[in-house]
Amino acid sequence: MTDDALMQDCKTTPYWWEDVPRPVLPGAPLPASVDVAVVGAGYTGLHAALQTARGGRSTLVFDAEDAGWGCSSRNGGQVSTSIKPSYEQLARRHGPQRAFDILKEGQNSLAWITQFVREEGIECNFAQVGRFHAAHNAAQYQALEARVGSQPAGLEVDAFMVPRERQREELGTDLYWGGAVYTQHCAVHPARYHQGLLERVMAAGAQVQARCPVLQISGSPGQFVLRSPQGEVRARDVVIATNGYTGNLTPWLRRRVIPIGSYMIATEPLPTELMDRLFPSNRIVSDTRKVVYYYRCSPDRRRVLFGGRVSHQETDPRISGPKLHADMVRLFPELRETRISHSWCGFVAYTFDELMHIGKHDGMHYAMGYCGAGVGTSSYFGMRMGQQVLGLAQGRTALDGLAFQTRPLYTGNPWFLAPSVAYYRWRDRRPV
Ligand SMILES: Cc1cc2nc3c(=O)[nH]c(=O)nc-3n(C[C@H](O)[C@H](O)[C@H](O)COP(=O)(O)OP(=O)(O)OC[C@H]3O[C@@H](n4cnc5c(N)ncnc54)[C@H](O)[C@@H]3O)c2cc1C
Numbered sequence: 001m002t003d004d005a006l007m008q009d010c011k012t013t014p015y016w017w018e019d020v021p022r023p024v025l026p027g028a029p030l031p032a033s034v035d036v037a038v039v040g041a042g043y044t045g046l047h048a049a050l051q052t053a054r055g056g057r058s059t060l061v062f063d064a065e066d067a068g069w070g071c072s073s074r075n076g077g078q079v080s081t082s083i084k085p086s087y088e089q090l091a092r093r094h095g096p097q098r099a100f101d102i103l104k105e106g107q108n109s110l111a112w113i114t115q116f117v118r119e120e121g122i123e124c125n126f127a128q129v130g131r132f133h134a135a136h137n138a139a140q141y142q143a144l145e146a147r148v149g150s151q152p153a154g155l156e157v158d159a160f161m162v163p164r165e166r167q168r169e170e171l172g173t174d175l176y177w178g179g180a181v182y183t184q185h186c187a188v189h190p191a192r193y194h195q196g197l198l199e200r201v202m203a204a205g206a207q208v209q210a211r212c213p214v215l216q217i218s219g220s221p222g223q224f225v226l227r228s229p230q231g232e233v234r235a236r237d238v239v240i241a242t243n244g245y246t247g248n249l250t251p252w253l254r255r256r257v258i259p260i261g262s263y264m265i266a267t268e269p270l271p272t273e274l275m276d277r278l279f280p281s282n283r284i285v286s287d288t289r290k291v292v293y294y295y296r297c298s299p300d301r302r303r304v305l306f307g308g309r310v311s312h313q314e315t316d317p318r319i320s321g322p323k324l325h326a327d328m329v330r331l332f333p334e335l336r337e338t339r340i341s342h343s344w345c346g347f348v349a350y351t352f353d354e355l356m357h358i359g360k361h362d363g364m365h366y367a368m369g370y371c372g373a374g375v376g377t378s379s380y381f382g383m384r385m386g387q388q389v390l391g392l393a394q395g396r397t398a399l400d401g402l403a404f405q406t407r408p409l410y411t412g413n414p415w416f417l418a419p420s421v422a423y424y425r426w427r428d429r430r431p432v
Pocket of ligand 1: 039040041042043044045062063064065066067068069070071072073074075076077078079080082212213214215241242243244245246247249262263264294307344345346347348368370371372373374375376378
């Protein structure tokens with residue numbers, strides 16, 4: 001099929017927006033002053049706002065676009081423990097106790113979001129389906145087996161290995177070398193989750209101002225002034241929750257996060273028998289490639305939602321769509337003639353130490369840098385940041401006070417990504 005035929009009638013907005021269009025919010029005038037001003041209405045900003053609003057602080061959330069327009073309504077809806085470095089790597093850098101505590105926070109985030117969705121009664125197809133993490137070569141299978149077999153004491157998670165000969169019990173492809181199943185990982189409808197959260201934030205009394213970018217922040221704690229096209233607002237506390245969309249508003253943060261495009265496609269609806277063959281266990285899936293693929297069924301099990309990193313600069317979903325389709329067909333040749341119904345992308349934020357960061361700079365709170373896997377962690381650290389604004393002891397996290405590194409000459413334009421991605425792609429293809 002030609003690229004044009006593949007993309008015929010393809011929408012360039014997220015599949016999730018079919019169910020949950022971007023919310024139309026009441027365009028109330030901006031207040032002259034608030035206790036807390038939050039920049040960014042994704043999971044991070046809204047969870048911080050939920051804490052401060054429920055804690056009795058007048059709270060105003062700005063978003064430059066519609067609420068949830070960023071990653072929080074574009075992601076794959078895979079929820080995991082989300083700390084990228086291993087225990088050994090973290091222990092070398094920060095010592096064994098800090099390493100343990102950081103990894104524990106990742107586990108806390110998964111447990112916490114599961115409980116949050118249940119207690120708040122948010123209908124968002126949240127389910128503990130488990131993850132099949134596939135090995136893309138034999139060495140990676142052995143490495144996974146070693147990792148599952150010798151987990152650090154106190155950090156054990158429920159997981160088991162699936163050898164290559166039994167792989168089709170998990171996934172309808174022979175391309176991988178087996179993999180590991182992490183039973184506690186979850187799937188969610190990301191836009192329904194965002195919508196449920198947004199409704200609770202507004203019910204708690206916070207004002208959410210969409211299509212209102214913050215252009216400048218001046219002043220200091222207790223007397224910040226935020227300038228926007230709709231006017232100025234004074235705020236006692238400011239929360240920055242802009243993750244992969246962090247821009248010139250906060251140059252210090254911009255120098256510390258690396259925006260990377262992440263891309264997804266949705267297929268047209270497929271026959272039940274085919275979906276049952278491709279996803280017999282209904283798990284979310286990722287693989288051990290450095291330039292990772294992540295995919296799953298849609299909540300109604302009618303479509304494949306396939307994601308990956310196509311190119312750091314590509315922003316046209318009409319170009320990224322056919323590339324992702326070709327990658328998907330390498331795994332599932334049966335999908336060669338399947339059309340794409342939706343193709344979209346968004347910007348995640350990496351950091352130089354592959355950890356998320358939460359803290360304060362120039363008196364402003366921030367949490368960001370989830371390195372591509374932030375559904376659980378952005379919710380959790382957003383919540384903790386809200387508690388920190390309230391001055392609550394339970395707001396403390398194991399990541400507090402970690403140095404947020406940058407690199408000389410880096411100002412927010414990741415010129416080094418193209419050669420790095422090319423190198424990793426080459427490495428991923430090597431038959432080890
Ligand atoms: C295609 C894709 C797939 C993904 N898949 C997964 C997955 O399966 N699992 C997982 O865990 N994570 C995944 N992620 C990552 C995850 O979605 C993010 O880590 C998480 O949503 C980050 O939330 P956030 O609130 O910090 O940022 P965002 O949701 O990106 O929100 C930031 C907001 O800040 C606003 N903003 C920026 N500047 C300003 C300003 N000056 N004034 C006002 N507003 C401003 C933006 O408009 C934006 O809405 C994926 C991301 C993408 C793009």
